[in-house]
Amino acid sequence: xxxKGISTEExxxxxxxxxxxxxxxxxxxMQQIADEAGINKSLxxxxxxxxxxxxxxxxxxxxxxxxxxxxxxxxxxKSLEEKIRAFVDSYIEGFIRNPLIPIFxxxxxxxxxxxxxxxxxxxxxxxxxxxKMISESLKKEDLNIQDPRQFMVNMIxxxxxxxxxQPLIQRLIxxxxxxxxxxxxxxxxxxxxxxxxxxxxxx
Amino acid sequence: xxxKGISTEExxxxxxxxxxxxxxxxxxxMQQIADEAGINKSLxxxxxxxxxxxxxxxxxxxxxxxxxxxxxxxxxxKSLEEKIRAFVDSYIEGFIRNPLIPIFxxxxxxxxxxxxxxxxxxxxxxxxxxxKMISESLKKEDLNIQDPRQFMVNMIxxxxxxxxxQPLIQRLIxxxxxxxxxxxxxxxxxxxxxxxxxxxxxx
DNA sequence: TATATTTTTGTCCAATTGGTTAAACCAAAA
DNA sequence: TTTTGGTTTAACCAATTGGACAAAAATATA
Numbered sequence: 001x002x003x004k005g006i007s008t009e010e011x012x013x014x015x016x017x018x019x020x021x022x023x024x025x026x027x028x029x030m031q032q033i034a035d036e037a038g039i040n041k042s043l044x045x046x047x048x049x050x051x052x053x054x055x056x057x058x059x060x061x062x063x064x065x066x067x068x069x070x071x072x073x074x075x076x077x078k079s080l081e082e083k084i085r086a087f088v089d090s091y092i093e094g095f096i097r098n099p100l101i102p103i104f105x106x107x108x109x110x111x112x113x114x115x116x117x118x119x120x121x122x123x124x125x126x127x128x129x130x131x132k133m134i135s136e137s138l139k140k141e142d143l144n145i146q147d148p149r150q151f152m153v154n155m156i157x158x159x160x161x162x163x164x165x166q167p168l169i170q171r172l173i174x175x176x177x178x179x180x181x182x183x184x185x186x187x188x189x190x191x192x193x194x195x196x197x198x199x200x201x202x203x
Numbered sequence: 204x205x206x207k208g209i210s211t212e213e214x215x216x217x218x219x220x221x222x223x224x225x226x227x228x229x230x231x232x233m234q235q236i237a238d239e240a241g242i243n244k245s246l247x248x249x250x251x252x253x254x255x256x257x258x259x260x261x262x263x264x265x266x267x268x269x270x271x272x273x274x275x276x277x278x279x280x281k282s283l284e285e286k287i288r289a290f291v292d293s294y295i296e297g298f299i300r301n302p303l304i305p306i307f308x309x310x311x312x313x314x315x316x317x318x319x320x321x322x323x324x325x326x327x328x329x330x331x332x333x334x335k336m337i338s339e340s341l342k343k344e345d346l347n348i349q350d351p352r353q354f355m356v357n358m359i360x361x362x363x364x365x366x367x368x369q370p371l372i373q374r375l376i377x378x379x380x381x382x383x384x385x386x387x388x389x390x391x392x393x394x395x396x397x398x399x400x401x402x403x404x405x406x
Numbered sequence: 407t408a409t410a411t412t413t414t415t416g417t418c419c420a421a422t423t424g425g426t427t428a429a430a431c432c433a434a435a436a
Numbered sequence: 437t438t439t440t441g442g443t444t445t446a447a448c449c450a451a452t453t454g455g456a457c458a459a460a461a462a463t464a465t466a
Contacts, residue, residue, distance in 0.1 A: 008413080008414090022314065023229070023314055024227065024229065024230070024310070024314065025230075026226070026227065026229045026230040027227070027228075027229040027230075027314060029452080029453070029454085030453085030454060030455085031452085031453080031454090039414080039415095040414065040415050040416080041415095041454090041455090042414075042415065042416080042417095042455085042456085042457090043413080043414060043415080045454085045455065045456080046413075046414075047413095049455095050454075050455075051454065051455090100313070103309055103310055103313045105371075106306055106367050106368050106371070107227070107306055107309075107310040109370045109371055110303070110306045110367075110369070110370060111225065111226055111227065111230060113370040113374070116370060116371065116374050117374075120374070120375075127374070127375045127376075127378075128378060131375070131376055144401065146394075147390070147394070149376050149377075149387065150387075150390070150391065150394045150398075152376070153364065153365055153372060153376070154361055154394075154395075154398055156364070156368075157360050157361055157363075157364030157365065157368075158357055158360055158361065158364075160360075160364060160368070161356065161359070161360030161361075161363060161364050161367075162356055162360065164309050164313075164364075164367060165309055165359075165360075165363070166313070167312045167313060167316040167319060168308075168309070168312055168319065169356060171316070171319050171320075171323070171330070172323075172330045172334070173330075173334055173352050173355070173356070174352075175330075175331060184352065184353070187350070187353070188353065191349075191350070191353045191357075192357075195353075195357055195402045196402075198347065198401065198402045198403070198404070199398045199399075199401045199402035200401070201401070203406065211443080211444090232422080232423070232424085233423085233424060233425085234422080234423085234424090242444080242445095243444060243445055243446080244424090244425090245425085245426085245427090245444075245445065245446085246443080246444060246445080248424085248425065248426080249443075249444080252425095253424075253425075254424065254425090
């Protein structure tokens, strides 16, 4: 038990999540995690047998926050316009709460793509089915969408990119004004939805 | 001199660039670079005094390939439509040739934002000036662009994201079909331009 | 209380880390 | 041929790495 009434096990997980997300797998040492958690290094191995196991658990959890619940939102009977607004809003909101998710997940999958296969297998969901379902839902309405896959990448990319590139954008476009950048991110919920809807409007 | 008539110094740089881009700074060891370059570890330190120096040189070079030459393209007297097409085309083309650039640069700047300050200072260019110039150029024509900064992030994000998220998209949307994904990326040059132009068309 | 059980720590380990140094090598100049 | 300069190597270093292990401390159970 720590001061806050949190179990040691949970405390380790919280600290490790933070450090791993900040510095990546190889940029993080077990000693570092132990120090920041205020415990002995051996205790890490007591609860989570190895660095890989600890990281694996954290990555799986963060990964599930990155993969959008496209299926759920696009299976409702709302209009496509409403679906897009709902998705963009909740997806961006999630990253505002935890801005490191995108770069952490994408970087790890870039150097270690085989993690992906494991995670998909464990999740049990069938990506192809979900994609097909959404594609159908996109084609249904009379909109200017030639390739649903391109549109999905556009939609997700517009949400994700500003977080992955935060330091760059904040410095180059906002002269390192953190407040201004936060405001920019909030405004993006509206901006991205409108942008997407304009782009697929027929005429 | 190596077999290909390339100097040892240059060969080290090429190998190091590849390894660093694949595994990041802390995921790379000097031994690894030495092995892949077919030389002794001491030789690395002979040519590039330290790991940091070697990495710094490589990062500066790759970074300059990531920062789009927005200024150049948007200062011409083409129409905005032509400018956008020209930019998207050349920017995406560059990443097709070297797909690891985006994730490498964004990841490094995420864990080490102070690199950015140094690089900008060394480059001598004034980001604020460039941004202002482009903003003006975007406002000139009668288009549906409320905030030029949002539009710039949209444009760059649509180009960059598919490369940063390549493993994910390739697996989830293209069932790991590399060929299909390459085709998708090629088609994106046209897709992104059209998408952007549709989105800012008035009416 | 005394006895298990769980949690935490200190100590140790082999391997690897980035880096140094002196010696060996080798082609070209003298 | 000897000398000179840059190049390459082997040996070595202190520090750090992830991890093992048993003792100790704390807690639960009897």
